[in-house]
Amino acid sequence: MGNIVWIPILGLMGMVFALGTYLLLLKADEGNQKMREIASEIHNGAMVFLKREYQIILIFVAVVFAVISWFISVYTGFAFLLGALCSMLAGFFGMEAATRSSTRTCQGAIDGKMPLALTIAFMGGSVMGISVAAIGVVGLGLVFLFTRDPQIISGFALGASSVALFARVGGGIYTKSADVGTDLVGKIEAGIPEDDPRNPGVIADNVGDCVGDTAGMGADLFESYVGSVIAAIAIGATLANPLKWITLPLIFITIGLLASLVGIFSIHIFKRLNPQSALRYTTYVSGIVFIIGAYFASMIVGGRLNEFWAIITGLITGVLIGIESEYFTSGNPIKEIAKSSQSGAATTMITGLAVGFESTILPVVTIAIAIPIAYAFSGIYGIALTAVGMLSIIGVVMSTDSYGPIADNAGGIAQMAKLDPEVRKITDKLDALGNTTAAIGKGFAIGSAALTALALFSAYQHAVRLSSIDLTRPLPVVGLLLGALMPFVIAALTMKAVGRAAYKMVDEIRRQFKSIAGLLEGKAKPDTGRCIDIVTQGALKEMILPGLLAVILPLVVGLILGTEALGGFLAGATVCGVLLGIMMTNGGAAFDNAKKWIEEGNLGGKGTPTHAAAIVGDTVGDPFKDTTGPSMNILIKLMAIISLVFAPVFVTYSPLIMGFLRSIIK
């Protein structure tokens, strides 16, 4: 098993495949002049955001690189750098493809109806999907090739996590402030419809969809993907025959990458079916190929099937959490919310919040059942493998997920470019399906974050050589309490952040309506770039405080209260973060879909007081599902990775600091 040079090579093959898909995509017809203009504005806006974001990330990365190199080792520092660069590369690549696909999807709907539109949108999404998987395999493979030290490899995960923090939290604040700000002035004050080109914020709003749903989700899942593998490697390194167990997760994800490629390629066979079945079958194909491959890998590398079953447990857990999320965001619960809207916004809110709370039950019970099963098969290592199993076919899962925003944007372009209503019908159908895949994707993201955080939590225990995290002692209880507090703090900060950033946007749009003569009459052009700029700056500024807290507090707890208390801290943050994350993500999506269900003509349809009440729910649900909820995924993983990477520092300094504090008290 020593020679694993083929792992990064296969990963590189995946990257070539992604590049090929991208080049093929560029060849597709991008439509008329008007369509190209709009698409290029969205593309440029997204790139403005990415550029700004990456500038801040680079400063952050430089500081952390220096700290790691000084306190831990320069090798870990370089692994960290590589992790950050890989995540940025995947994000950049995915965004490039996504923003260039929308207009081509539109034109595809004109030229080849549904099958061509579906294929193009899915291909656009698959660039992100394959990039995430392939770049992960290459990066991990390379770090592993040059060093077999799990401590150094964990630096790679911290790099991925740092980028995810900015992409997910910053992106989440961006997308919702742009959305809320644009609607508040455009729809409510000026009385012009959504996606109206006279509104200076409309491009920023469309950019937000890419920034949040594509780049944010990609970085989030990339972090989970890398984190789960690294947790498995760190735990595997402590077992007998370590080389075998630290190679196995890398082999699993490489098989997963190949399986994803097969699945993605199979869309060409299924594209004439209805889109829902087509997307489902591609995922099935990948799943089956992966299961067969994982079976042989387990037998050949491990010499037994225990690890195979742990992987299968993870796959099933992922599928179940996806289905459970789908039910709570599209089944009876959304009708319940819609019906309660008949007695006003207050009852909408009460029912929607209750649905959010309720939707935590099944996923958490699913995870609680998966843990002892995986443990029975392969101990703590098995728990880490469930996370790997869940994320193994990320390539295809992420492709079906990122196809959604492409279809959504295609609809916006069809509207703005005044295309044949038939086109909009096709993109609407694709978009509606995108909402379902997005809900499944978000369930998948929080589920994988939970399992990854648990796996990293176990890896942390090994790294600081904890014999126990004992809740019969006071400091771990204090840690647990403070850790559980963290998701509430981040929730408060991110929800307020959306409000503040949105108000800056409101001021700017109002200013333009006042100062640009002829804007409302459609005679002058709005300064959309300035809106993008303002909301970009606002979002990135607002994410600094929550980001710093997530990075610094685990260090403070670990150094002052000790490694055992930090274990309690991570446990508290993980359980509370998972619960709050599921509650907000599902609750928010349920609010959204309740409103859409009314708009389909139920309970009186658009324009009724019932609809107005549902809109209030949807507006509250927006930051729930796109900002605060997903921030929980990042929070729990980032804090666990920070603790893992800084384990050597805690082991050295924490006893000194604690001893010093004790001597003061005495």
Added chain:
Amino acid sequence: MGNIVWIPILGLMGMVFALGTYLLLLKADEGNQKMREIASEIHNGAMVFLKREYQIILIFVAVVFAVISWFISVYTGFAFLLGALCSMLAGFFGMEAATRSSTRTCQGAIDGKMPLALTIAFMGGSVMGISVAAIGVVGLGLVFLFTRDPQIISGFALGASSVALFARVGGGIYTKSADVGTDLVGKIEAGIPEDDPRNPGVIADNVGDCVGDTAGMGADLFESYVGSVIAAIAIGATLANPLKWITLPLIFITIGLLASLVGIFSIHIFKRLNPQSALRYTTYVSGIVFIIGAYFASMIVGGRLNEFWAIITGLITGVLIGIESEYFTSGNPIKEIAKSSQSGAATTMITGLAVGFESTILPVVTIAIAIPIAYAFSGIYGIALTAVGMLSIIGVVMSTDSYGPIADNAGGIAQMAKLDPEVRKITDKLDALGNTTAAIGKGFAIGSAALTALALFSAYQHAVRLSSIDLTRPLPVVGLLLGALMPFVIAALTMKAVGRAAYKMVDEIRRQFKSIAGLLEGKAKPDTGRCIDIVTQGALKEMILPGLLAVILPLVVGLILGTEALGGFLAGATVCGVLLGIMMTNGGAAFDNAKKWIEEGNLGGKGTPTHAAAIVGDTVGDPFKDTTGPSMNILIKLMAIISLVFAPVFVTYSPLIMGFLRSIIK
């Protein structure tokens, strides 16, 4: 220290004092015919609810008594019975006094202006306050006199907890369904003002204030009071010189009772000051008397001051949490919510929820600091003593808290009986102050619940002889996850319950408006009794499922996953329950006060769209602060006490069941 017969005797003295206060109260003038009629309707309605509730409680108590007697011991069973009876007695006594005080407070405002009205309202509240403290001292003292076995004494706490479950959760559902149901039909559909006697639900609504704020809060704090003492006794029994350490908490609360009596009596000195200062000084007097007494008790009984300092830590923690709650429910945060209402109900909700999340930070940090301090003074025993210290002067704290609903009802009576507007002014001033004391009281309730649950959690570990609850092992992690899920489940159930029970009320009020001729014209009388009946039945039915879950799930976890996993379960439930409880209680109160601040004329005042948005926030905040939030207090204490009482069962059966399950898996 052997002879502690003076403890129940001093407790009895306290009960005599409460009785004397009650008789004195009855002598006060209860006003004219109209006032008496209304007061008697409210009183009868409250008694209908109590009677129904007690009927269900008796069935529940009989079943649990049988189970305990069979599986544990008949002595524990009788202690359980006594605990339940004591709590019911305190609740009944307090409600009797509270419902008879409102009209006398009104008349007091006519005859002796503010000082007399304040004195009567405070005396009315103090019957509940003294009853809770005195009956607690008597009950605990008696059980302790007849048996020195901490296991048996823990049955007493379970009795108190069972009643608290019904009073707090059932009462919480009752008060909010009555409120929401009455307002939905009366104010919105029929367009008649609040507190209008034509509305068939109006008496039920007034009854709800007593049921929720007086009986519910009383049972909640009684449970904390008893639970904290029993946790200290259970831990004290494991130390060297156990008799000394199990007597000390009883001595502390007896001193606290006497200190409360002195404080309550001092209102007669302070009544000419403004009411806010008067209430504050009575609490200060009690605090100082208690501190002096606790100092000597510590020195004489313990021979050192360590326990005194643990008690002081608890007192300070309680005061700080009270102040922190007050800030978030009356300071800048409510203005922030009010201002965000200017852009509609959705921003009201987002800001209010963010304020709720934010308000968890200071109380949790306060508790996190108190734990290691108390531990440094006196180990785990010290942590239990902080809870005792916080609750020691419950007599006076509960008095200032239950005076609020009396003043509130007095205002309602003044309105309905069309008294001189001057009277309403006085009661309004008392009521406004009552809102502040209620917020402090609620902060106090959740803070004491947190410390009590932590203390009971420690007592449980001793009872099942756990050497550790180790989060590096999978089953405790599963326990932690499932425990953390519980508050989310209870939140979902209780929030939906309010909606369902309110709709039954809506149907009934609509029916009466249709079928009773001349009702809306004021020519016929509504059937208020039927409304009370319906909402009583609805509330008690809705509380069965959450109640059963809270009782049964700890047993299931303990038996199937083992005592260590149950430890994790309790820890998860406690941290998540405390956070969600604080978030909802403070968030709800902040919504309420934001609306009131607008109604005072700020931001345009009543009738503006801003006000309408704030009303949406307030309506969502109502079940937050009066149903779901307070239910968390009960949940975390009840599950800890159940685990403590059933400790012998777990120790015997759990290894058998777990062994059986393992053999099946293999």
